[in-house]
Amino acid sequence: MNLARQITLGFFLLAVGVTVGTGWLALRDAHDGGLVTFAAITAGIMLGAAAWQLFVVQRERREHVVARRFLEQLLHQAETGSGIAPNDSYPRIHHASPWKKPLERIFEYISTSQDRKLVLESAKASAEIRLQRASSQAEWMESVLANIGVPVLALNAYDEIVLANPDAESLLKIRAEGTERRSLPRVIGNERLTNLIYDVRRRAVATVRTDDLELEDNTGHRRWYRATVGKLPATDKGPDSGGALVVLRDVSVEHSMQKQHAEFVSSASHEMKAPLAGIKAYVELLADGDAESEAEREEFLGVINGQTDRLQRLIDNLLNIARIEAGVVKVSKQSRSINDILAEAAGVVQPTAEAKHIKLVSDLSPLYLGALVDRDMMSQAVINLLSNAVKYTPDGGRVTLRSRLADQELLIEVEDTGVGLSEEDCVKIFEKFYRVDKDKNMAAGTGLGLALAKHIIEDVHGGKLTVRSKLGVGSTFCISIPHVARAS
Amino acid sequence: MKHILLCDDDVTILRAAEIKLTRAGYRVTTYPDGQAALEAIQRELPDMIISDCQMPRMGGLELVRKLREDERTRDVPFLLLTGKGFELPIEDLRRDYGVLGVIGKPFSPREVLQIVETTLAASV
Structure with a gap:
């Protein structure tokens, strides 16, 4: 009970006392006007105090209602979690009200916790965004690594594998073991690779080293990989820094090309040595006076001349093949009559065939067969096929040159009754320097004639050169090139 | 007269070596591959064999391997x-098959003759 109410109540009780006292005196001495007046005044004061008291009680009741509503509202908001809206205001409460202080404190508490909640919520939202961004970035990085098409491996400073993309896992036979750290020598069976990694890791300065390794891929084929191992810089960002990054690149194609190149050089020099050996030997015989007659001198000189021609042919063929393969050959294609080219080529081979009593038959189409060809090259290819046929056909045999039109394609066939080829040889015969061993003594070739013919037909003219053959029966080489009708 | 057997699939080489050795007074027989040479050697043992490596049917290395397996031809x-x-x-060939040496092509007929003469002089 506050002081104001106590004073009001004091005044009220005093006024009641004075009013009763003066009223009794006034009734006893009915004519004392002064007393009556005094009693009336005190009665007025008493009424005033009672009215005031009534007003105060009324006000307090109203404040109770307001406070109760306010508290109910707060309770409702707390229960529903809707919180106080920013524009919600503190209820109007009289400064003397006993509700004022506690309500003020509650309101203050709620509005600061409201602020705190807002701050927390926005922090939570931004953290969620960051987390999402980071995880999507990690996912993105993982998908980049998975699709990079190259085995990639990362190791930490303790030589544990912290990252291996699927290519690396399948190549190095690393099984995904979840987050468990996998130590290097236990996982990578290849000693050369582990040594390379250790070597890089031991170095104080950042180093990148490479080594070529032969590894078995997941289809069981052995392939060459170039391992590039780089030391990762040490940072203070945890134990995964300061390791090594391993990238493996498939270099099998380079390796096989290098090998092919070396084999080619070896075969080419071997083929060149044969005529060179003849030349050197016979020059020396002549110089030593080993020729006992003029005829023998002529024979020696003839051998030297023939071997020189062979060397010349070999070099020409080599250069032609190299030019075609490098794409630097000058090709001048024009619409030509194939039959004319074939007749000419047959004319070139005719003397050799006659010398071996081989019948060279030309079975050419009566139609005009036009094709877009480089005359010299096409002629060279046909001559190579014809002279091979003559070379590998025994005396008295037959070589047939055919031409015909079949479904927009020109077919040229060179058929012989020669020694024939095995199935395996039919495939290998077009390789450079491939010679069928058993027939080698039949002819001194360069081993390049068919390779050159295939290049001319397929690479220069967009056609196809194939062979079908039967051992001991004969072979048929077939050229097909696109047909071009004669320009009207 | 000492008998030299030549074996090569290149006729011009055979002929050159044959001429050089014949002029020097040797009897020379020539064969185009290892198989033909082996059959001839089994019929008549020559005093020395000079052979190419890569030949049809049977190469030089297979020929010398076969010769060393047979007691009669072991020491030619x-x-x-x-x-x-x-x-x-070359070192393996020398050790395992007693191959005298390897003459590389292009070769000098003179050098071949010289090696033949030294070898046969030492074996007498």
Whole structure:
């Protein structure tokens, strides 16, 4: 009970006392006007105090209602979690009200916790965004690594594998073991690779080293990989820094090309040595006076001349093949009559065939067969096929040159009754320097004639050169090139 | 008259070596491959064999291997004449098959004659 109410109540009780006292005196001495007046005044004061008291009680009741509503509202908001809206205001409460202080404190508490909640919520939202961004970035990085098409491996400073993309896992036979750290020598069976990694890791300065390794891929084929191992810089960002990054690149194609190149050089020099050996030997015989007659001198000189021609042919063929393969050959294609080219080529081979009593038959189409060809090259290819046929056909045999039109394609066939080829040889015969061993003594070739013919037909003219053959029966080489009708 | 057997699939080489050795007074027989040479050697043992490496039917290395397996032909001096000299394990051939040496192509007939003369002089 506050002081104001106590004073009001004091005044009220005093006024009641004075009013009763003066009223009794006034009734006893009915004519004392002064007393009556005094009693009336005190009665007025008493009424005033009672009215005031009534007003105060009324006000307090109203404040109770307001406070109760306010508290109910707060309770409702707390229960529903809707919180106080920013524009919600503190209820109007009289400064003397006993509700004022506690309500003020509650309101203050709620509005600061409201602020705190807002701050927390926005922090939570931004953290969620960051987390999402980071995880999507990690996912993105993982998908980049998975699709990079190259085995990639990362190791930490303790030589544990912290990252291996699927290519690396399948190549190095690393099984995904979840987050468990996998130590290097236990996982990578290849000693050369582990040594390379250790070597890089031991170095104080950042180093990148490479080594070529032969590894078995997941289809069981052995392939060459170039391992590039780089030391990762040490940072203070945890134990995964300061390791090594391993990238493996498939270099099998380079390796096989290098090998092919070396084999080619070896075969080419071997083929060149044969005529060179003849030349050197016979020059020396002549110089030593080993020729006992003029005829023998002529024979020696003839051998030297023939071997020189062979060397010349070999070099020409080599250069032609190299030019075609490098794409630097000058090709001048024009619409030509194939039959004319074939007749000419047959004319070139005719003397050799006659010398071996081989019948060279030309079975050419009566139609005009036009094709877009480089005359010299096409002629060279046909001559190579014809002279091979003559070379590998025994005396008295037959070589047939055919031409015909079949479904927009020109077919040229060179058929012989020669020694024939095995199935395996039919495939290998077009390789450079491939010679069928058993027939080698039949002819001194360069081993390049068919390779050159295939290049001319397929690479220069967009056609196809194939062979079908039967051992001991004969072979048929077939050229097909696109047909071009004669320009009207 | 000492008998030299030559074996090579290149006729011009055979002929050159044959001429050089014949002029020097040797009896020379020539064969185009290892198989033909082996059959001839089994019929008549030559005093020395000079052979190419790469030949149809049977190469020079297989020929010398076969010769060393047979007691009768085990000790015939054997010389390789080949364009693939640098690719061969010469030391192994010397140790395992008693191959005298390898003459690389292009070769000097004079050098061949010289080796033949030294070899045969030593074996007498």
